[in-house]
Amino acid sequence: MTNEKIRVAAIDLGTNSFHMIIVEESKGKGIVEIDRVKDMLCIGKGSISTKMLDEEAMLSGIATLRKFLILATHHGVAQENVIAFATSAIREAKNQGDFLRRIREETGIKVKVISGREEAEFIYYGVRNAVKIGEAPDLLFDIGGGSVEFVIADQQGVRLLESRKIGVARMRERFVLSDPIDSGDIKLLEQFFAAEMVSAVNRAAELNVSRAIASSGTAQNIARMIRSVNGLESEVSLNNSAFTRAEFIELYHRVLPLNAVKRRKMTGLDEKRVDLIVPGLILVDMIFRLFNIEEIVISDYALREGMVLHYLRHRLEHEIHEGMIPGQDIRRESVYELGFRCDWNQGHAEQVAGLSLQLYDTLASQHQLEAPYRELLEYASLLHNIGTFISISSHHKHSQYIIMNGELRGFSPSEIEIIGHVARYHRKSPPSEKNMAYSMLKPKHKRAVDVLSGILRLANGLERGHRQNVESIEAEEKGKGITLLLKTRVEPEIEIWAADQLKPWLENVLQKKITIAVL
Structure with a gap:
């Protein structure tokens, strides 16, 4: 994929309304919505039985398209990157040719009529x-x-x-x-x-x-x-x-x-x-x-979004349409796009995520969380530091805000809430009923946030030096205690020091004393 930023406006000339979405695609950041607008002008009013588009409706439609084009130009969309498709009402109208000719002459927009x-x-x-x-x-x-x-x-x-x-x-x-x-x-x-x-x-x-x-x-x-x-x-x-x-x-x-x-x-x-x-x-x-x-x-x-995806993949001459790949992981893709949009430290984020998953797996008998929470922990770990895009100070709170409002794709609202809360509590104060958003979570989700944030805090400590020093983690359970054994590249003094400071919340949640040592 080229490093070039591409802005595209996609216009859907529907029976009830005309819609336009403007997006930008660039490497890493993926597709970012710039603006969207709609006008419910009902181009199909009366035409369903007569098969003729009404003159007044056509004039309104052309006026709307002029406004759309001005908005697209204002957002830096080149004329050749304005795409427009017409659907049912225009598809069936006997005078569609006249309407499309007038649109082209008065706005320069070439509308393609698509089949059902x-x-x-x-x-x-x-x-x-x-x-x-x-x-x-x-x-x-x-x-x-x-x-x-x-x-x-x-x-x-x-x-x-x-x-x-x-x-x-x-x-x-x-x-x-x-x-x-x-x-x-x-x-x-x-x-x-x-x-x-x-x-x-x-x-x-x-x-x-x-x-x-x-x-x-x-x-x-x-x-x-x-x-x-x-x-x-x-x-x-x-x-x-x-x-x-x-x-x-x-x-x-x-x-x-x-x-x-x-x-x-x-x-x-x-x-x-x-x-x-x-x-x-x-x-x-x-x-x-x-x-x-x-x-x-x-x-x-x-x-509209499908039009954009199809157009961009075709324009960039991919061998296959990326948006159509069977088994495509839109959740992971969306998380990475949000990270890139926030100029994240990808290496640090991936290391913390990897350590979080190792801790989750090695402590499975202790936390006993359901399998889907593992994936949410990974994504919270990947995004835990994106709040630094706004400010280093209180960046954990900024991370939660960005996650909650970042339009992550493929997640339910409750999943986004959990990811946001886990990232929010990766540092500073642990989860508390004083936080209204946390207090409103379902009990099972609260416990998940408690456990996952505890794991993330510890993983973040084990990457305190931002040097990817910890390679693997093993756990040994002894009575009321757990010993975490680290395999490292060099002496992990700074990582153990930071982890010892951040482990109390997980100890409290699991009701286990945690000791950290080197293999």
């Missing part, structure tokens, strides 16, 4: 770079205004790509004839959804799909409304968050009996989705029922 299958493929590229695809097949779905894309994929690749004309704007125009929606309209929608999803449902059953991942504004809006019903903050990243079937059903029964005036007053509902949320809720209900799913995970990445 291409749309599903781009969505897959995007989602798999935000949410870790399971070893067992997952159902990915993206609810648009004109179409809904269904993908079934596992870590080895794609098993199904489909696009169905059941988007929320299309369904509202065709089936929602009452407000509040009456039972007859609901029944017609359910029957239509069931007929359109039958092939995806059958394939999912063959592959034993048990989890769904949703991208799109409709799914995110449902997630925010559920958070609001549960009294949780809604203005947070939803990536990798999830809602259950039970949580969804509660929202479903709250919203459907309401008319538009009452829906508009609901906290968490985007004002421009007041009408679209009705077919959206009915569709998600059918997905839960027909695919027999108990939980839906949210992905912040979708079509």
Whole structure:
């Protein structure tokens, strides 16, 4: 990969809204989002039945694209790195050629109309770079205004790509004839959804799909409304968050009996989705029922991000698209990208991480933590010092802040909380109920933070000289004590001195006296 920084603007001309994301990619730091903007102008309004784009809507669309182009130019995006794809409404419009010609003449933007299958493929590229695809097949779905894309994929690749004309704007125009929606309209929608999803449902059953991942504004809006019903903050990243079937059903029964005036007053509902949320809720209900799913995970990445990934990999002439590599570890990649963005000391971070994992493994009989916590310890260790990017003073607190707000991909919100807390407590005061964020953790997560931060503190001490002196660690248990035996390259006087200062918290957590010696 070249050292050159590349800025790209990707524009998605959707049925409900036009979106643009601006990103920068550079070596090591990966893809960093610079800006994003959307305009819900409903280019497909009325065109689903007439197959003709409305003149007023086309003028609004061109005006929006002009603004997008000005913003992209302001952010340093070259004209040749502005990419734009059109989806369902424009794809089906008889006057698409006229609209695309006017866009090109008035803005210089060349819009490519993509097929439903291409749309599903781009969505897959995007989602798999935000949410870790399971070893067992997952159902990915993206609810648009004109179409809904269904993908079934596992870590080895794609098993199904489909696009169905059941988007929320299309369904509202065709089936929602009452407000509040009456039972007859609901029944017609359910029957239509069931007929359109039958092939995806059958394939999912063959592959034993048990989890769904949703991208799109409709799914995110449902997630925010559920958070609001549960009294949780809604203005947070939803990536990798999830809602259950039970949580969804509660929202479903709250919203459907309401008319538009009452829906508009609901906290968490985007004002421009007041009408679209009705077919959206009915569709998600059918997905839960027909695919027999108990939980839906949210992905912040979708079509636009997939467009960017595809474009960058193609532009840089990779032999294969890096964002599509089967088994790609997006969690590790994301952690390393955040480290590079913070100008980390990679050698020190990796040495501390290696020592942390050795301590975790050699003390397994003492802490008895579940296996997934080992991975979180490694990532917390890799990122424990990134707060020095802000300031050496209180850098442990800065590390936690950066981790919590660094948009790590592939992690659930609770996993990011744990990583942040472990990094926060790698020095200075140990975990305390006086810290409100720590006090609000689940009991099992608190204990994990206690153990992992104790291990990280000790590992950090064993790398006090920043000289990668400790090569391996063995443990010997004797009564109420543990002796850690170090294999080192040179005399580890400074490492043992620092570790002795930092070991009390782990001794307290494990209720064991720790002695450090040389093999």
